[in-house]
Amino acid sequence: MAIKELSPRKEFYKNLVKQKELVLISIPFFIYFFIFSYLPLWGLTMAFQNYKPGKTFFEQEWIGFKHFENLFTDPDFYRVMRNTLGMSIINLVLSFVTAIAFALLLNELKGRIFKRVVQTVSYMPHFLSWIIVCGLVSNILAMDGGIINDILVATGLVSEKVHFMGEPNYFWWIVGFTNVWKSMGWNSIIYLAAITSIDPALYEAASIDGYGRFGRMWHITLPGIKSTIIVLLIMNAGWILNAGFEIQYILGSNGLVLDVSETIDIFVLKRGFGRAGGFAFGTAAGMFKTVVSSIILVLCNKIAGWVGEEKLI
Amino acid sequence: MKNAKILVLLMVAVMALTALAGCGAPAGKENQPSTTAAAPKEDPKPAEEPAEEKLEPITFSMFVAGPGEVPPEDNKIIKKIQEITGVTIDFEFLVGDMEQKVGIMIASGDYPDLIGAGQARGRFLNAGSFVALDDSLPNYPNLWKHYEPFMDRLRSVSEDGKTYILDIWSRQYWLNDGEDDFYEADYNGPAFWIQKDVLAWDGYSYPKTPDQFFDLLERYYAAHPTIDGQPTLPFEVHSQDWRSFCLKNAPQHLIGGRNEGDVVVDPDTLEVEIYQNKDYAKDYYGKLNEAFKKGLINPETFTRNYDQYLSVISTGRVLAMFDQQWNFQDGEFVLINEGKINRTYVPLGISYSGELVSYNRVKNEGIIGGNGMGISTKCKDVERALKFMDTLLEEDVHRLLYWGIEGEDYYVDNGRYRRTPEQKANFDNPDWRLANAGLVIGDQFPKLEGRYSNGNSTGAATQPEERLENQFPYDKEFYGKYGFYTKSDFLPVMEHPGYPEVWSIFSTMEEDNVAKPVFDQITDLQNRYLPGVIMSNDFDAAWTEYANRYESIDYPALEAEVERQIQERKTK
Numbered sequence: 096m097a098i099k100e101l102s103p104r105k106e107f108y109k110n111l112v113k114q115k116e117l118v119l120i121s122i123p124f125f126i127y128f129f130i131f132s133y134l135p136l137w138g139l140t141m142a143f144q145n146y147k148p149g150k151t152f153f154e155q156e157w158i159g160f161k162h163f164e165n166l167f168t169d170p171d172f173y174r175v176m177r178n179t180l181g182m183s184i185i186n187l188v189l190s191f192v193t194a195i196a197f198a199l200l201l202n203e204l205k206g207r208i209f210k211r212v213v214q215t216v217s218y219m220p221h222f223l224s225w226i227i228v229c230g231l232v233s234n235i236l237a238m239d240g241g242i243i244n245d246i247l248v249a250t251g252l253v254s255e256k257v258h259f260m261g262e263p264n265y266f267w268w269i270v271g272f273t274n275v276w277k278s279m280g281w282n283s284i285i286y287l288a289a290i291t292s293i294d295p296a297l298y299e300a301a302s303i304d305g306y307g308r309f310g311r312m313w314h315i316t317l318p319g320i321k322s323t324i325i326v327l328l329i330m331n332a333g334w335i336l337n338a339g340f341e342i343q344y345i346l347g348s349n350g351l352v353l354d355v356s357e358t359i360d361i362f363v364l365k366r367g368f369g370r371a372g373g374f375a376f377g378t379a380a381g382m383f384k385t386v387v388s389s390i391i392l393v394l395c396n397k398i399a400g401w402v403g404e405e406k407l408i
Numbered sequence: 409m410k411n412a413k414i415l416v417l418l419m420v421a422v423m424a425l426t427a428l429a430g431c432g433a434p435a436g437k438e439n440q441p442s443t444t445a446a447a448p449k450e451d452p453k454p455a456e457e458p459a460e461e462k463l464e465p466i467t468f469s470m471f472v473a474g475p476g477e478v479p480p481e482d483n484k485i486i487k488k489i490q491e492i493t494g495v496t497i498d499f500e501f502l503v504g505d506m507e508q509k510v511g512i513m514i515a516s517g518d519y520p521d522l523i524g525a526g527q528a529r530g531r532f533l534n535a536g537s538f539v540a541l542d543d544s545l546p547n548y549p550n551l552w553k554h555y556e557p558f559m560d561r562l563r564s565v566s567e568d569g570k571t572y573i574l575d576i577w578s579r580q581y582w583l584n585d586g587e588d589d590f591y592e593a594d595y596n597g598p599a600f601w602i603q604k605d606v607l608a609w610d611g612y613s614y615p616k617t618p619d620q621f622f623d624l625l626e627r628y629y630a631a632h633p634t635i636d637g638q639p640t641l642p643f644e645v646h647s648q649d650w651r652s653f654c655l656k657n658a659p660q661h662l663i664g665g666r667n668e669g670d671v672v673v674d675p676d677t678l679e680v681e682i683y684q685n686k687d688y689a690k691d692y693y694g695k696l697n698e699a700f701k702k703g704l705i706n707p708e709t710f711t712r713n714y715d716q717y718l719s720v721i722s723t724g725r726v727l728a729m730f731d732q733q734w735n736f737q738d739g740e741f742v743l744i745n746e747g748k749i750n751r752t753y754v755p756l757g758i759s760y761s762g763e764l765v766s767y768n769r770v771k772n773e774g775i776i777g778g779n780g781m782g783i784s785t786k787c788k789d790v791e792r793a794l795k796f797m798d799t800l801l802e803e804d805v806h807r808l809l810y811w812g813i814e815g816e817d818y819y820v821d822n823g824r825y826r827r828t829p830e831q832k833a834n835f836d837n838p839d840w841r842l843a844n845a846g847l848v849i850g851d852q853f854p855k856l857e858g859r860y861s862n863g864n865s866t867g868a869a870t871q872p873e874e875r876l877e878n879q880f881p882y883d884k885e886f887y888g889k890y891g892f893y894t895k896s897d898f899l900p901v902m903e904h905p906g907y908p909e910v911w912s913i914f915s916t917m918e919e920d921n922v923a924k925p926v927f928d929q930i931t932d933l934q935n936r937y938l939p940g941v942i943m944s945n946d947f948d949a950a951w952t953e954y955a956n957r958y959e960s961i962d963y964p965a966l967e968a969e970v971e972r973q974i975q976e977r978k979t980k
Contacts, residue, residue: 148515148535238708260711349711350647350939368511
């Protein structure tokens, strides 16, 4: 009642003083984000300049949307977009399905120790760096002593060794399944956590109603973690243009698969740093990627709202 | 209630501290180089004041735009050099993609003190990364003597006609006593390199055309499907990144040319043409396609990275490849170390016409300009760096780098430098060399080549007595069968054509030169398509598609630009 009498400005100051601890707490984060997230945004101006390193900001020549025009008329750009989306969708679908399925199956395991061991083993690869994973993959798939080829030939499934690393049709799938191997266990942790919060009474009720194991998984567990799945889907959809960088760069830099391996990140890197004077062009390509990602994120969030699920933002 | 408040305050304090620590770190890092640089200057000063000659210790950081290994700190030669000069070089060698590494370095302006510019010289030059040395060089007697005759060439690579890059190779000193020829270094340039055992097996033959060459590989492969239990790899075509010259550069030599990179030059008219889309290139790739279909080229050769390429060479089961010896020598060193001398390589001067051609065995005309290192604008003490390089050119110091310590690494017999078989074996071992020899420094700085004033060779590998005596018995017999002295003799010597090697023009081109994007496009096209062309079932169709794409690139612009630059730089 006393509050009503105060002017909005006075009210603001009053709140400020009253919540001084909260304000103090937020200051470090404010500084952090300002320095590392907002200050670098200044660099985006490069995308509209004929940028030359060594010159000051005021000496740069402004050229408007020229770099974006070049970007959208560059045939390579459409190729890398296709690769990015292709690998991204494969990654998204594969990693979603496998992580959820794995969590469901793991949840059904009875032996506590066995369950723990399986879980630990399955998420260990998450901690390996890509350079090691890529080394493993290229060794396993090699023609010259690679175990997969040895098995395929020994079992008579193929008559001649398969050149996995040099066949464009396989590349996206190699990336997809490597991602699954590396991240399935890790991704499933969050679903396992969500599953534990489901009320056990529901399972009891379901078994009384005559549902078997799969029935309970389908009708109780899955709906129980639906909101988690949707939130994660929204978050991952925002990353749809991040198809990865390391694995494509390390495994896909030979001429045979280059056409299908280059993602937008590699494109930005190659044009930005690889070609003379490409900083501005690279910035423009990176900026395009950020804008599209933001739009997709907002869209997915809206869609989640429409289908009656919790929105992330 | 009170507890909660205290807790909140505590959390605020902790967070503020972590945030401050987080913010503080980058600022501290920026200061670091200057403090570390200053520290050694100040600390030892009082202790060393009496001995005035002794120089203050200083550490120069150096980036080398090429492969290499950082030597251990207790390398005895490097310690000696530190004692003499007070200088420690903190090396950083290139790992991964050069263009990106250099691009980032230029963008940030965060240069080390010294830069071994290598193939990236053009980008460094255009970014203004180097200090001009024209005024200082005459103050350093050894450096001035070293470079004075070639100042025009040093200046020719920069736009403003100043000297930024000091060549580290090709300044040779001869005594003109009629024996100089015996001191010529082994050829390490481009060629079709073939295992000695293949030639020996064929009765010490010398294939002269691509047909004879691949025919020999086929016959040897049929007789030796495995080597040391592992499948034989008759012909490797390395094609990763900038090393794709192994894939692309052969056709220019097959028609008799020198190594110009991506173009061939008519020696009479100095007209320039791109050759990767010409019929004589088609013939070569057609030959490779044929070899691929016969199983002489393993498809995995195109997906091997550089390390894997070296590793298959070091197993001794690669019969031949088109490459430059310095590019695969690390693999060959392993073979030497394991005593598999018959698996090491000699160059072949193959040509379409069957007449032996020189490849890149061209009479040395001294420094070519732009092929070396520079002092960056961020260098903490330019004069000191020059003084260091000046000292390295003293014969006594140079001898430490390339021969080692007298009595330990070599001995003197009647004024001639000699090594025992044991000393030579040490030196041939890459691990030993890294830990005990000074080549790491020598190779990155201006150096003497040819002969010392006392007649000895400037490097153990080119000391004639040693070459003859310590030559592996296998090599002696092998070269003897051909009537040769070293592997260089497999190629005839070419007179210098009087214009710089064109690849050096490419790598010093300004960033906004019209030819630059064209060069990028053809490089990209070739790296992307040629492996597929070699592996295709229908070669003619694949070649036609590739050649059509080539036509969509404005390559005449590049040809015209290179022609213009050749006219500017020719010496005859």
